[in-house]
Amino acid sequence: MAVSQRASDRAYQTLRDEIVQWELRPGSVLGEVEQSTRLGVSRTPLREALTRLMADGLVSSQSGRGLVVTDLSLASIREIFEVRQALEEQAARLAARRGDAAVFQQLEIEFAAVNELLEHDDPARHAYYGLVARLDDAIDTAVGNSYLAAALATLRTHLVRVRRLAVDDPARLSAAAAEHLLIVRAIAARDAELAAHATQVHLHQALRNIQKMANLQTGLQADLLHRASSPSTAAPKGT
Amino acid sequence: MAVSQRASDRAYQTLRDEIVQWELRPGSVLGEVEQSTRLGVSRTPLREALTRLMADGLVSSQSGRGLVVTDLSLASIREIFEVRQALEEQAARLAARRGDAAVFQQLEIEFAAVNELLEHDDPARHAYYGLVARLDDAIDTAVGNSYLAAALATLRTHLVRVRRLAVDDPARLSAAAAEHLLIVRAIAARDAELAAHATQVHLHQALRNIQKMANLQTGLQADLLHRASSPSTAAPKGT
DNA sequence: AACACCGGCTATGTATACAGAATATGGATG
DNA sequence: CATCCATATTCTGTATACATAGCCGGTGTT
Numbered sequence: 001m002a003v004s005q006r007a008s009d010r011a012y013q014t015l016r017d018e019i020v021q022w023e024l025r026p027g028s029v030l031g032e033v034e035q036s037t038r039l040g041v042s043r044t045p046l047r048e049a050l051t052r053l054m055a056d057g058l059v060s061s062q063s064g065r066g067l068v069v070t071d072l073s074l075a076s077i078r079e080i081f082e083v084r085q086a087l088e089e090q091a092a093r094l095a096a097r098r099g100d101a102a103v104f105q106q107l108e109i110e111f112a113a114v115n116e117l118l119e120h121d122d123p124a125r126h127a128y129y130g131l132v133a134r135l136d137d138a139i140d141t142a143v144g145n146s147y148l149a150a151a152l153a154t155l156r157t158h159l160v161r162v163r164r165l166a167v168d169d170p171a172r173l174s175a176a177a178a179e180h181l182l183i184v185r186a187i188a189a190r191d192a193e194l195a196a197h198a199t200q201v202h203l204h205q206a207l208r209n210i211q212k213m214a215n216l217q218t219g220l221q222a223d224l225l226h227r228a229s230s231p232s233t234a235a236p237k238g239t
Numbered sequence: 240m241a242v243s244q245r246a247s248d249r250a251y252q253t254l255r256d257e258i259v260q261w262e263l264r265p266g267s268v269l270g271e272v273e274q275s276t277r278l279g280v281s282r283t284p285l286r287e288a289l290t291r292l293m294a295d296g297l298v299s300s301q302s303g304r305g306l307v308v309t310d311l312s313l314a315s316i317r318e319i320f321e322v323r324q325a326l327e328e329q330a331a332r333l334a335a336r337r338g339d340a341a342v343f344q345q346l347e348i349e350f351a352a353v354n355e356l357l358e359h360d361d362p363a364r365h366a367y368y369g370l371v372a373r374l375d376d377a378i379d380t381a382v383g384n385s386y387l388a389a390a391l392a393t394l395r396t397h398l399v400r401v402r403r404l405a406v407d408d409p410a411r412l413s414a415a416a417a418e419h420l421l422i423v424r425a426i427a428a429r430d431a432e433l434a435a436h437a438t439q440v441h442l443h444q445a446l447r448n449i450q451k452m453a454n455l456q457t458g459l460q461a462d463l464l465h466r467a468s469s470p471s472t473a474a475p476k477g478t
Numbered sequence: 479a480a481c482a483c484c485g486g487c488t489a490t491g492t493a494t495a496c497a498g499a500a501t502a503t504g505g506a507t508g
Numbered sequence: 509c510a511t512c513c514a515t516a517t518t519c520t521g522t523a524t525a526c527a528t529a530g531c532c533g534g535t536g537t538t
Contacts, residue, residue, distance in 0.1 A: 006491070006492095007491080007492070008491080008492090031518095031519075031520095032519080032520070033518090033519080033520095041492085041493095042492060042493045042494075043492095043493080043494085043520095044283065044491080044492055044493065044494090045491075045492065045493095047287065047520095047521090048286065048287065048290050051287050051290045051291060051294075052290060052294060055290075055291060055294035055295075056294075057385075057386065057389060066519085066520090076385075076386070079384040079385060079386045079387065080386050082329060082333065082384055082386075082387060083326070083329070083384070083386045083387050083390060085329065086325040086326050086328065086329035086387075087322070087325050087326070089325065090321060090322070090324065090325035094321065145318040145321055145322070146296075146315075146318060147296070147315070147318045147319050147321075147322045147394075147397075148318065148321060148322045148325075150296060151322060151390055155386075158386075245520095245521070245522090246521080246522070247521080247522090270488095270489075270490095271489075271490070272488090272489075272490095280522085280523095281522060281523045281524075282490090282522095282523080282524085283521080283522060283523065283524090284521075284522065284523095286490095286491090305489085305490090
C-alpha cells in the first residue's frame with residue numbers, strides 16, 4: 001500500500017474527513033484517549049494528527065480545555081469567502097497568463113456539456129464535483145505557485161464543509177456550471193482580467209446562494225443539527 | 240501572561256525564529272534527536288514543533304528521509320508575493336471599509352514622522368518594523384476575519400525570512416514608509432479602492448527592490464551564504 | 479575489479495508510563 | 509441550605525523505551 005502507512009496520517013485523514021463530512025459536528029470535543037482508542041492508534045500519532053488539524057483551522061483549543069471542532073457559522077462562511085475571493089481571483093488571473101490553453105479548452109468542452117452530468121442519477125454529484133476538482137487542479141498546475149496552492153488547499157477543505165450545507169439545489173448547480181464555463185473560457189482565451197472578473201462573479205453568486213438558503217431556514221444552526229444527524233443513507237425526514 | 244509554558248511551544252518558537260533569522264539555513268537537516276538534545280526537550284514535543292513547522296511551510300520532508308529547512312529562492316519569493324498581493328489587497332480594502340478611522344489616523348501621524356525613526360541609530364530598524372507590525376495588527380483587527388488573519392500570519396513569517404535579504408537600504412525604507420503612509424491615509428479616509436491600489440503599488444515596489452538587489456549580486460544564493468553566515472550550528476549536510 | 483548480498487547502525491515512528499494541573503465532586507461547616 | 513475547601517479523578521504534556529525500516533559499510537563471489 002502506497003498510501004498512509006503511518007498511523008498519524010491515517011488518524012489525520014480520518015478525523016479530517018469526519019469533520020468535513022459533518023460526522024464530527026462543530027463543538028465536538030476531541031479527547032485524546034477517546035479518539036486514540038476509537039481510531040485504534042496510540043496517543044502519540046493522534047496528537048500529531050490533532051496538531052495538523054489545528055494548523056488547518058478545523059479544530060481549536062477551547063480555552064485550554066480540550067480540543068473542539070471549530071464552529072462554522074454564517075459569519076465564518078462569509079470570512080472564508082473573503083479569503084477565497086482574494087486567492088481565487090489571483091489564481092484565475094495567473095492561470096490565464098500562464099496556463100496551457102489546450103488543457104482549458106478541453107475543460108471548456110466538458111463544462112459546456114455539464115448539464116448531461118447533472119441529469120445522471122448521481123445524488124452526491126460526484127461527476128460534477130470531480131470536474132470542478134479537475135478545474136481546480138488545472139488552475140493550480142497552471143499557476144505553478146506552491147504557496148498559493150497550499151493556501152487554496154486549506155481553504156478548499158473548509159469549503160467542502162460549507163458545501164454540505166448549500167448543495168442539493170439543481171438550479172444553482174446549473175448556474176454555477178455556467179459561471180465555471182465563463183471562467184474556463186476566459187482562461188483558455190488568455191484573458192486574465194476577464195478570468196478574474198468571472199471568478200468574482202461566481203464567488204459572489206455562490207455566497208449569495210448560501211446566504212439565501214440560510215435565510216430560508218430559521219437560522220443556519222438549527223438546520224445543521226438535522227442535516228448532519230442522518231449521515232449517509234436515506235432521505236432526511238422532513239421537518 | 241501565559242507564554243509558552245509548553246516545551247513544544249518553546250521548541251516551535253525557537254526553531255521558527257532560528258529559521259526566520261537565517262541561523263538555520265535552507266537545506267539544513269533537522270534530525271529529531273539532534274534538535275531535541277540541543278533544545279533541551281524530549282523528542283515528543285520536538286516532533287510536534289516540527290509538525291507545525293511543516294504546516295507553515297518552513298520545513299519539508301526531503302523525499303521521506305529527514306526534515307530540511309525549505310529553500311527560499313528568488314522564484315519562491317515571487318510566489319510569496321503573488322499570494323501577498325492577493326491577501327493584502329483584500330485586507331486593505333476590507334480594513335478601509337470596516338476600520339476605526341481614529342486608529343489609522345494615529346498611525347498616519349506616526350508614519351508621517353517615520354523619517355525621525357529611521358535616523359535613530361537602530362541597525363535592526365526595530366522601531367520602524369515595530370510600527371509596520373502595528374499597522375499589520377491594526378489592519379487585522381479592522382478586517383475582523385480570522386481566516387484572512389491566519390493566512391497573512393503564515394505569509395508574514397515567510398516575509399521576515401525575505402526581509403533578511405532585502406533590508407539595509409535606507410532609500411528603499413524611506414520610500415516604503417511613504418507608500419505605507421498612502422495606504423494608511425486611504426484606510427483612514429475609508430477609501431477602499433485607493434487602499435487596495437496603494438497596497439498593490441507598495442508590494443510591486445517591494446518586490447522590484449528585492450529583484451533589483453538580487454540582480455546586483457551574482458545570484459541570490461551566493462549572497463545568502465555570506466549574509467547568513469552563522470557558523471555555529473547546522474551547516475548543510477553533505478560532503 | 480565490480481557487483482551483489484548481508485549485517486549492523488542510525489533514524490524515525492509508535493506505544494506506554496509518569497508527572498503535573500485542572501476540574502468536578504462531595505463532605506463539612508457556617 | 510449554601511458555600512468553601514479538600515480530595516480524587518481525569519485530563520493533557522512530557523519522557524523514555526521499543527520496534528522497524530532504510531542506509532552504509534564490508535565482504536564474498538563472479
